[in-house]
Amino acid sequence: MNLAEINDMDEAAFVTAVGGAYEHSPWVAKGTWAKRPFASPEDLHNAFMSVIHAATPETQLALIRAHPDLAGKAAIARELTTESTFEQASAGLDRLSPEEFARFHALNTAYRERFGIPFIICVRLNTKDSILFEFERRLARDADTERMEALKQIGEISRLRLKDLDIA
Template sequence: MSAPPLTLALLNIMNQTGFVTALGFAFELSPWVVERAWSARPFDSIEAMHGAMMQVLNAAPLDDRLALIRAHPELAGKAAIARQLTAESTAEQAGAGLDKLTPEEFARFHDLNAAYGKRFGFPFIIAVRLNDKTSILRAMQARLSNDREAEIAEALLQIGLISKLRIQDAVTD
């Protein structure tokens, strides 16, 4: 017997534990975002619910936001090779073709991941479902010229896109 579909109506009546259990996956290994947004219920729409979560994220202390950014895996990195990604990250990276890189492409990702991590102190984040390996590599190269504050803002924007797509996949209105 499969679980009933996850609806907005059901989420609106869940206790905090149930709500976090249902949606905690949306922000990579950081269910605190969902947990803190629970009190904003009831939500009129999936968009409003995600908006409340983004308000929590944007209002969080910098250390919390950086911890969320750092919870994300490198694209085509060691965790992917070792199959240690979350189910969501595994599917997203595969969907962008990052599980089928040529040796040259893999080397390019490795080099850019290393340069990016050295420059900013956290992994490069992009909504891979909205990109392919070519556009991801192009963005990695371009974003290396950002300053740290701009790159933190861009990483959080991309996390917003990633989490929104994950929630839209899981919840029906």
Template sequence: MSAPPLTLARLNSMNQTGFVTALGFAFELSPWVVERAWDARPFATVEAMHGAMMDVLNAASTDDKLALIRAHPELAGKAAIAKTLTAESTAEQAGAGLDRLTPEEFARFHDLNAAYGKAFGFPFIIAVRLNDKSSILRAMQARLANDREAEIAEAIQQIGLISKLRIQDAVTQ
């Protein structure tokens, strides 16, 4: 027997453990974001619920933000090759064609991942579902020119887009 659909009403009625279990996947290996947003219930809309989660994230310490950013895998990186990505990241990277790179594209991703990691100390984050491999490569190259503070802010904004898409997929309106 399958679980009942995940609705906003059901989420609003859940205890904190159930809420985190239901939505903790939305922020890559960082269920603390969902856990801290639980207190803001009841949520009038899915958008308001996600907004509360983003409020938690925006109010978080730089260390917590960096931990969340670092929980994300490199695009087309070692975790993808070893098939150790979360189910969500696997599907998202495949949807953008990152599981079907030519040797030249793979080398370009590898080089840009290395340069980005050296420059910022964390992986490049982008909502891959809203991009394709060529736009991702362009963004990686362009964002190397950012300073670290701007890039942390951009990574958090991208995580917001990623988590919003994941929640929209999971919650029946």
């Protein structure tokens, strides 16, 4: 896919082509479509992020909450998106020992109880051990800091997902 093709797409085709960069949140792609034309893949990603940052706090929370827990129920039931399945596998989260799985479950639960959102981290830029370290470190933060961190991590996740589309 190239930028000329993306810039010429109607809204439905655009959402289908690049909307998967944002977990179960086609509104991000719909809002970004109106910002065409894009001068570069970076410009496309920046447009996506501007739509997210312009959204209401409630809409941002919905985006954050659309993400699955790491090594959680959706992963076990094989209900993750293709992108999330690949990403979690890249950090070995699909091959946890029973002890590791229990630790992830406990941390997911503690994080959700504290912040009301799933723990979000760009797993492709981390290892299982660094994810666990970040879980522990970030549990000590305040809710506003974590909401902003979640959006930052979603930005990293989407940047890599868009890069996977090999847009030139």
